[in-house]
Amino acid sequence: MAEREECTGLLEGEDDSESSPSSSKYCSSEKQLPACCDPSRLLHRIVVLIFMCFLGFGSYFCYDNPAALQTQIVQDMDLNTSMFMQLYAWYSWPNVVLCFLGGFLLDRVFGIRTGGESLAVAQNTYAVSWFKGKELNLVFGLQLSMARLGSTVNMNIMGWIYSSVKGLVGSPGHTTLGITLLIGCATCIFSLICALVLGYLDKRAEKILNKEQGETGEVIKLTDVKDFSISLWLIFIICVCYYVAVFPFIGLGQVFFIEKFNFSPEQARAINSVVYIISAPASPVLGFMVDRIGKNIIWVMCAVVTTLAAHMMLAFTFWNPWIAMSLLGISYSLLACALWPMVAFVVPEHQLGTAYGFMQSIQNLGLALISIAAGYILDNHGYLFLEVFFSACVCLALIAVVMLYFVDLLRGGDLNLSAKKRGQLQQISDTEAEQRERLLQQNREDLARLRPMSAFGLRNRYLSRLGAQVQYGGND
Amino acid sequence: MGSVCREDASLRYDADPHNPPSEVRSDALFREGLTQSGQTTYTPRLIALDLKEASTVSVYSWCNSATIWEYRDNSTDQSQAAADSYFPPYSLEEFTWEDLNRTLNHSALTAQLCGRNQSQHRGRVCFQISAFESWGRDPAWPRLLHSANSSQLRFVIEGVMPRSNCSRFALELLSIDSRDHEAREETHRSIDDEYTPSIFQVSQLVSVHVNSSAPVLSYAQWKPVAYRTASPVFEDSTPCRHSPSSPPLPPPRLGLALAFFGGALDQGYRASAVNISFGIPGEPFYNATGYLSWSCLLGLGSPPEDSFSPLVLGIMVVGLGTPALLLLVGGAYVCVRRLGRQQPGYAPIN
Numbered sequence: 084m085a086e087r088e089e090c091t092g093l094l095e096g097e098d099d100s101e102s103s104p105s106s107s108k109y110c111s112s113e114k115q116l117p118a119c120c121d122p123s124r125l126l127h128r129i130v131v132l133i134f135m136c137f138l139g140f141g142s143y144f145c146y147d148n149p150a151a152l153q154t155q156i157v158q159d160m161d162l163n164t165s166m167f168m169q170l171y172a173w174y175s176w177p178n179v180v181l182c183f184l185g186g187f188l189l190d191r192v193f194g195i196r197t198g199g200e201s202l203a204v205a206q207n208t209y210a211v212s213w214f215k216g217k218e219l220n221l222v223f224g225l226q227l228s229m230a231r232l233g234s235t236v237n238m239n240i241m242g243w244i245y246s247s248v249k250g251l252v253g254s255p256g257h258t259t260l261g262i263t264l265l266i267g268c269a270t271c272i273f274s275l276i277c278a279l280v281l282g283y284l285d286k287r288a289e290k291i292l293n294k295e296q297g298e299t300g301e302v303i304k305l306t307d308v309k310d311f312s313i314s315l316w317l318i319f320i321i322c323v324c325y326y327v328a329v330f331p332f333i334g335l336g337q338v339f340f341i342e343k344f345n346f347s348p349e350q351a352r353a354i355n356s357v358v359y360i361i362s363a364p365a366s367p368v369l370g371f372m373v374d375r376i377g378k379n380i381i382w383v384m385c386a387v388v389t390t391l392a393a394h395m396m397l398a399f400t401f402w403n404p405w406i407a408m409s410l411l412g413i414s415y416s417l418l419a420c421a422l423w424p425m426v427a428f429v430v431p432e433h434q435l436g437t438a439y440g441f442m443q444s445i446q447n448l449g450l451a452l453i454s455i456a457a458g459y460i461l462d463n464h465g466y467l468f469l470e471v472f473f474s475a476c477v478c479l480a481l482i483a484v485v486m487l488y489f490v491d492l493l494r495g496g497d498l499n500l501s502a503k504k505r506g507q508l509q510q511i512s513d514t515e516a517e518q519r520e521r522l523l524q525q526n527r528e529d530l531a532r533l534r535p536m537s538a539f540g541l542r543n544r545y546l547s548r549l550g551a552q553v554q555y556g557g558n559d
Numbered sequence: 560m561g562s563v564c565r566e567d568a569s570l571r572y573d574a575d576p577h578n579p580p581s582e583v584r585s586d587a588l589f590r591e592g593l594t595q596s597g598q599t600t601y602t603p604r605l606i607a608l609d610l611k612e613a614s615t616v617s618v619y620s621w622c623n624s625a626t627i628w629e630y631r632d633n634s635t636d637q638s639q640a641a642a643d644s645y646f647p648p649y650s651l652e653e654f655t656w657e658d659l660n661r662t663l664n665h666s667a668l669t670a671q672l673c674g675r676n677q678s679q680h681r682g683r684v685c686f687q688i689s690a691f692e693s694w695g696r697d698p699a700w701p702r703l704l705h706s707a708n709s710s711q712l713r714f715v716i717e718g719v720m721p722r723s724n725c726s727r728f729a730l731e732l733l734s735i736d737s738r739d740h741e742a743r744e745e746t747h748r749s750i751d752d753e754y755t756p757s758i759f760q761v762s763q764l765v766s767v768h769v770n771s772s773a774p775v776l777s778y779a780q781w782k783p784v785a786y787r788t789a790s791p792v793f794e795d796s797t798p799c800r801h802s803p804s805s806p807p808l809p810p811p812r813l814g815l816a817l818a819f820f821g822g823a824l825d826q827g828y829r830a831s832a833v834n835i836s837f838g839i840p841g842e843p844f845y846n847a848t849g850y851l852s853w854s855c856l857l858g859l860g861s862p863p864e865d866s867f868s869p870l871v872l873g874i875m876v877v878g879l880g881t882p883a884l885l886l887l888v889g890g891a892y893v894c895v896r897r898l899g900r901q902q903p904g905y906a907p908i909n
Contacts, residue, residue, distance in 0.1 A: 158843075163794055342757040399750055462793040465756030471871050478878035485882050489889040493896075 122288035131213055131284055134277045136229035141274025143233040146174065148267050150334045151241035151352060152260070159260045164335070168458030171334055175451035182443040213288075228366065231359040233270075238356035241267065242348060308441060314429050314496060317487040319442055322422060324480035325387065326446055327453040328394065328473040329415055333358060335457060339397075339466050344404055354408055361412030362419075369413075370420040377502035379428075380491060382421035384484045389414035391477045398470030425498055626650050627684065628729040629722060632840060646722050649676055654684065668692070682719030682849075688712055694863075700791055701782045701854055702754035704865055709858025716851040726845045729836035730853070732779065734764060735810050735820070735828050740776065741769050742831045744804040746783075751865050756793055758784045762801060763862055764833055778862040781855040785837040787848045797842045799853065802834040 119126045149156060149170045157167055245263045252259050333355055340351040373382055393410040396402055430438045453476070460469050491498045497508065536544070546552075627649040654674035662671040673685040689697075690710045697703050697711060705711055716728060734742040745763045752759055764779040783799040807829040810820075820828055837851055838844065845851060856862070 157794060161794075163792055338757070343752075343759050401748060401750065461756065463756070465752035465754070467750060467752050468871065471874055475874050475878045478882060481882045482885060485885045485889065489885075489893065492893060 122291050128213060134281045138274055138277045139230040140233040141270040143230040144237045144270045145267055147234045147237045151238050153337055155245055155260055159255060159257045164461045165458035168454045171454040172451040175447040178447040179444050182440050228363040231363045234359045235356045238352050242352055312429060314490055317483050318425055319445060320483040321480045322442055323445055323449040324476050325418060327449045328476040330450055331454045331457045332473055357408045358412040358415055362416040365413060365416040369417050373420045375502055377500055377505055379421045379425050380488050380499040382417055386414040386418035387481045387484055394470055394474045398467055428498055626731045629726055631723040632725050632727045679719055683717055685715040701784055703854060703856045704863045705856060706863050708860050709856050711856050713854045718849055721846050727838045728845060728851060729834050732833045733830060735830045736766055737828055739769055740766050742766050744833055753868055755782050755784060758782050775861045777859050779855055779857050780862040785851055785853040788850055797838045800836050805832045807831055
């Protein structure tokens, strides 16, 4: 999101006890709506923000249910680890296609949201629509934090819910598991209610404020894929190789900590959720730091190397795993802050939607395949080999980062600029754009003045040169 | 395997006082028993493995399983089972054993000895013994690494009727050592679980000189895992626990012990016992599958140690080396290009 217009639509809505003609134009009505129901007031937008955040909570809560209940699912349903990991794989398969189509559907039939990853696209649209401007960063950060909070809460209470239900039912088994999962999906129903409320509020604000639909520019065109530069493809590789070493690991992590480090199930769940707990407050902070300092590729390299160190610590030593998991959490946040904005630096704005949609699609494809592979590896070769496999994936990402650094350096690209330089370049390009705009304007004016003379005017000029009497008042 | 055949050949029923006693006291090593069809037979109580081309085989310690315990596991935490939850144990001396010669495989150097209790009609307890000629790894889980100085013993309970709804089994390992040696029980943590997924420990019962821990004279090594089906997958493993080594006991007056050590048993030797229980609270009981198998490696010298497989080492070397190599090569290339570009086409004017 490199360029953002300062839209006056909703930001100045705070001081509108009387109608302010420069900002929102809404039908003047005699009765004032109360502050929390008025779409142009800050309080109402805070209410909308709360609903937006809880929209993602339910989805991410349910995504990580299998991780929190791995032992119980495997025992009660008599699965092996490969079959268990297919629960994650089947989340990702539809999202490979839906991310692509999601943006398209959004534009065509505004208001239909399908699936978990398309939910992210939908949330982005709502956010841009309501908070376009300087608040957008904060809103994105808060949404990510709430999503990760949902995952954390899931990790820590699902085990407790299972034990309580087991006490009620009397024995473990698929009945107990079923009841537990039903309680879990109550949060999804809660998210659904949030979505419906948001939809209603959005339609209502549309009517009251007569505002334009916020466009994120995500019109997906499949043919744009062939125009991607090599830097962009390297960024895709980094994204896929990195995330497949984080999410499947968290999915299988609980039993790993129980077996290798002799943790109790509660401790194992707590440490498994540390990655999300850390990323919730760290994402805004690290994003701010990357904004100030710039040099995105260096930060991405740091994040990848730190993740590699964390995986090797977990594989080859018995050191306290809290250290490794904290490192993993910090590097995961750092990578998210530094990698995704790079896409906006290499891709022109009209292709941004395609690029992000494609990135999400192949990320989900990678997650689906690697989830199944991880389950198979664990069943046959154990945890050490699994950790070595994840380290190899991170090494692939590291190779891609190094190549990206050199490609960028040799082509004189601007991915690795410091923030100061990038600001200067932005200023220069802005002044250049301004000059070009002025030149164009002048040309247009000149062209207007060089209008060809009409026949009457031509005759008048000829006659005045001759000294003859001219007749004025022709019809030009 | 040679000594088994030697004992077979020296069996005599006639107690001729003029014949010199054979080097092996058959009466201690074999006893009378009944086959399933009710015929009298002479069944072995001990399998002694003779190591090929060993000049002297001095037996420092002597390992035997004498009893199988069954207990009812009602506990919800990992504390010990209460004393009253133990059923009367199965003593292996009272078992009827099948004919060993039928299962003896000379080329693969394996044998299987199966026996059953009088009260059991279908269930049986088996000991599968394998001897080895070189370094290698067992193909079946737990895939213990063995050397030429070791042999593997696999203990299987199959089809035995459990005496309660929540039964678990435990095995008693008895070790008899001379007085200047002691049996010590150790547990090592290992980061490598490639060959036994999710097992990060190795347990050993080693025999060392008193007051020194090296060199290890003989060992019994096992991984704390048992399997609940005949061809197990990852989910069929169940953890084992073993008790700490008991303080030295006077050696039991078992016929076998007397046969091996002779009259010096009481003065020169001491015994210690380790109980190995299969399954912990939270794991499925024996009743779920009716099958249990556990493997143990017995041998002379130091116990073998696992190391990383070449595949793991290869992956790490390639994975870490390639980015480092790329950085070096790329950095060198960039430097060379920068130096090349700095050639001034024109000399500066001022």
